[in-house]
Amino acid sequence: MGRDDGEASTIGARSFGSIADYIAAYLHRLLEESPEGYIEIRRRDLAAKFNCVPSQITYVLSTRFNACAGFLVESRRGGGGYIRIVKLPVGAGSDPVRRLLEAIGPSVSQVEAEGVIMRLREEGIITPQEARLMLAVCTQAAARWHPLWRDTARADVLRCMLGALLRENR
């Protein structure tokens, strides 16, 4: 089994793509052919298919299928484990959410989180109820966490919630 599934996606004059490029191209093709807008793979199997180590798959996902590129990745370990790659819709309405998502750094303060949520509320992207839910996590729950990892965990929370907002029709 070879590395012949898909084409290299480099922009430059390179004629031989890296394995990462081949894998990315393959996944892009699968996604295009999927009517649901997402695909599920087994990291291990895919690695075997492309004759590389499993962590190569992780590398491809983190560099080419991240939020910036408009994708969302979920996974599960153990028997029956999988990796789900979701292509986020490009709809006009989702653009502000995506911009916010891309702007989330590794750490988010309470004030920053409140700002983001207010913004979503003002734009009419979320309902009052959804805003209450998001605020409850980013302020109340976060207040109970250890100061050392509070802002990092809040960033995780916000990032994932913004991802969730992008998941469906908007």
Next chain:
Amino acid sequence: MGRDDGEASTIGARSFGSIADYIAAYLHRLLEESPEGYIEIRRRDLAAKFNCVPSQITYVLSTRFNACAGFLVESRRGGGGYIRIVKLPVGAGSDPVRRLLEAIGPSVSQVEAEGVIMRLREEGIITPQEARLMLAVCTQAAARWHPLWRDTARADVLRCMLGALLRENR
């Protein structure tokens, strides 16, 4: 006899299910079709049906049909033994959210959180979008937290979100 009874997973359509997922899906279907709101099975027979060891059934019940998820499991050993799985009604009169809130312990696993959220969804207490938000936090975001405080933080999150739901109704 195969593992082809029902679909994998709780949330989306999954192509790679574990046996545990298949069994859970099968039991969910039986429960849905049952007018009494409960079913009775034989651990041994079910294990044979899914071609697994009996303790696999115990595993499925403890991880996916626990009290948090709104189920009650009773059983009896010996000849004519059985396992009865009861779907607990959320209670028409009093406030279901408050009851769930009271049931949240100091620590909540991912599966338990999924159960609670699924329950809220089924009861029509939250919208699909709200469910997505809550799930994103309790599964994806939580997965990035340190194992040592993950389940505790998830309990905080769930408690605060349920609190937010309570505040809404007025």
Next chain:
DNA sequence: TATACTTTGGTTAAAGTTAAACAAAGTCAA
């Protein structure tokens, strides 16, 4: 009835499977 036997589910620990995290080494172009 008392006892042994059989049938059933419960508990727990170990092994198996799968992905994430992290780090180190290699490659290539400017």
Next chain:
DNA sequence: TTGACTTTGTTTAACTTTAACCAAAGTATA
């Protein structure tokens, strides 16, 4: 030759599956 990008390897964590042993309840029989 330096720095970004890629590839590989190792360790850790999250689940799942299996197996061995235990406890309870029914059944048969002296």
